[in-house]
Amino acid sequence: MTMNPFERLRGEMSGFRQVSILAALAELDFGTVILENGNNLSAIELATLCSCDERGTVVLLDALSALSYLLKSETDGEARYSVAEEYKPYLDSRHPSTFIPMMRHMACGQRTWARLTWSVKDGKPQKHEPSILGEEQDRISFIMGMHSIAANLVDSVIRSLREARILPFDKQNPRILDIGGASGTYTEAFLKELPGSSATIFDLPVGIAQAKNRFAGSDMGARVSLVEGDFTETPLPSDFDFAWISAIIHQMNRDESRMLYAKALDALNPGGLLAVRDFVMSEDRLSPIEGALFGINMFVNTQNGMVYTYKEIKEDLELAGFAHVTHAVDVPSMAAVVIAKKPDQRLDV
Numbered sequence: 523m524t525m526n527p528f529e530r531l532r533g534e535m536s537g538f539r540q541v542s543i544l545a546a547l548a549e550l551d552f553g554t555v556i557l558e559n560g561n562n563l564s565a566i567e568l569a570t571l572c573s574c575d576e577r578g579t580v581v582l583l584d585a586l587s588a589l590s591y592l593l594k595s596e597t598d599g600e601a602r603y604s605v606a607e608e609y610k611p612y613l614d615s616r617h618p619s620t621f622i623p624m625m626r627h628m629a630c631g632q633r634t635w636a637r638l639t640w641s642v643k644d645g646k647p648q649k650h651e652p653s654i655l656g657e658e659q660d661r662i663s664f665i666m667g668m669h670s671i672a673a674n675l676v677d678s679v680i681r682s683l684r685e686a687r688i689l690p691f692d693k694q695n696p697r698i699l700d701i702g703g704a705s706g707t708y709t710e711a712f713l714k715e716l717p718g719s720s721a722t723i724f725d726l727p728v729g730i731a732q733a734k735n736r737f738a739g740s741d742m743g744a745r746v747s748l749v750e751g752d753f754t755e756t757p758l759p760s761d762f763d764f765a766w767i768s769a770i771i772h773q774m775n776r777d778e779s780r781m782l783y784a785k786a787l788d789a790l791n792p793g794g795l796l797a798v799r800d801f802v803m804s805e806d807r808l809s810p811i812e813g814a815l816f817g818i819n820m821f822v823n824t825q826n827g828m829v830y831t832y833k834e835i836k837e838d839l840e841l842a843g844f845a846h847v848t849h850a851v852d853v854p855s856m857a858a859v860v861i862a863k864k865p866d867q868r869l870d871v
Contacts, residue, residue: 538632543585545629548622549654550574552582553605553613556592561604568603624667629653630660634822641822648822665704665732668769672707679799679857680711686850688797688861689715696763699724699789701753701782702770705732706746712766713742722747722759753782758789765790768799769856772816775826776838783842793866796839801829802849802858810854835860 525533547553555571556563563571569579583603587594591613593604605613612621630653637648653660683689695718700709703723713719723733723746730750737743749759758765765786771779786796801813808814813829820827836847844862851859 540589541628541632543582543589544591544625545632546582547586547591547613548625549629551615551622552586553591553609553622554615556603556605557610557614561610562602563604564600564602619670619673621670623663623665624670626653626655626660626663627667630663631819631823635818638818638822647824661728662732665729669705669707669732672768675857676707676711679708679851679859680715682851682853682857683797683859684715686859688795688850688859691716691764691795693763694718695720697761698722699759699762699765699786701725701758701765701767701786702729703733703766703768704729706736708766708768709733709746710736710742712764713745720745720747722749722762724749724751724753724758726750726752753785754778758785760789761791762789763791763794765794765796766799767796771798771800771835772820772829773824773827775828776830776834778826779830779835780838780842783839783844787843787864790864792864794864796844796862796864797850798835798839798860798862799857801856802835802852802860803829803831805831805833807831812855816856832860 550572552568552572555568559567559571565580565583566576568574568583569576572579583592584594586592587603591606591609593606595602595604611617611619614620615622630650633651633653634647640648653663655663680689696716698709698712698716698719698721700706700712700721700723702725703709704725706723709721709723713721723730725733727750730748733746733748737746737748747759751758767782767786771782774782783796790796801810801816803809803813803817807817807829817829820829832849836849839847839860839862843864845865847860847862849858850861851857
């Protein structure tokens with residue numbers, strides 16, 4: 523049944539309320555504090571532990587309970603709150619499956635989206651307002667938020683690469699370069715998928731720090747090299763058989779993308795394979811819808827970021843020197859993958 527246009531507008535314009543409520547939950551880490559204390563706290567106990575206003579804590583807890591993220595009960599005339607069972611892993615910042623970092627990152631995005639009108643008027647991102655946690659924690663939230671998304675996406679991406687016959691590689695004991703690999707979610711998956719492989723993660727110091735935490739004491743640690751650097755300023759390491767660029771090109775304009783592709787080309791051995799994971803838009807740029815919305819996210823948060831069509835990605839890869847470009851995984855999400863090969867120069871002699 524088609525939704526009444528008025529009801530659709532009213533419903534979509536109201537979405538900021540739930541987003542704001544969840545953002546406050548994440549930034550104040552209420553879920554974790556409640557769970558640390560036996561999953562049973564009163565509002566005044568929580569307010570004291572988190573150094574928050576009691577009235578503000580009450581209204582936020584009641585709203586979260588009304589939305590079923592928390593449960594509200596009464597003991598001896600006092601209201602007490604607990605995290606709903608199904609949300610415990612995701613609202614606990616200590617848990618491996620936590621969604622708290624991504625919620626915090628999206629809360630930062632909410633603040634920039636609120637300035638969309640000004641950005642459209644001026645043609646540039648507006649002044650960034652850090653969260654209550656501060657800019658450094660916001661950067662960490664971004665890195666760990668990406669890990670949270672990747673952790674829930676990685677199995678399906680690896681499966682799609684297998685189904686597209688990208689994995690396993692023809693080469694024995696391949697060397698993998700994860701460009702901008704952050705905490706190494708995909709690196710770890712590739713190493714598991716390809717037992718004889720080794721990998722290098724190349725990223726900024728904040729990303730490498732997260733990767734060190736992931737692989738410290740791990741059986742895979744000996745197979746991973748961590749290299750700090752900025753690919754916009756320095757060359758990439760070389761002598762690789764496979765390069766992975768995951769959720770990066772949307773931060774760049776086409777000139778910048780070509781620069782990155784050219785550096786990836788130099789990093790690969792002849793015949794090496796590059797895979798680019800990101801949204802791949804239809805030619806009219808209207809689908810997938812999530813990609814169109816993500817284009818707004820790039821507009822309000824970056825100077826040059828955008829989402830690309832397959833035609834644009836293919837053209838830029840070929841201009842950088844790649845051949846045999848293929849839209850190998852065609853899905854309506856950021857799990858789409860375009861692959862390309864470095865020409866085997868030995869055959870060109």
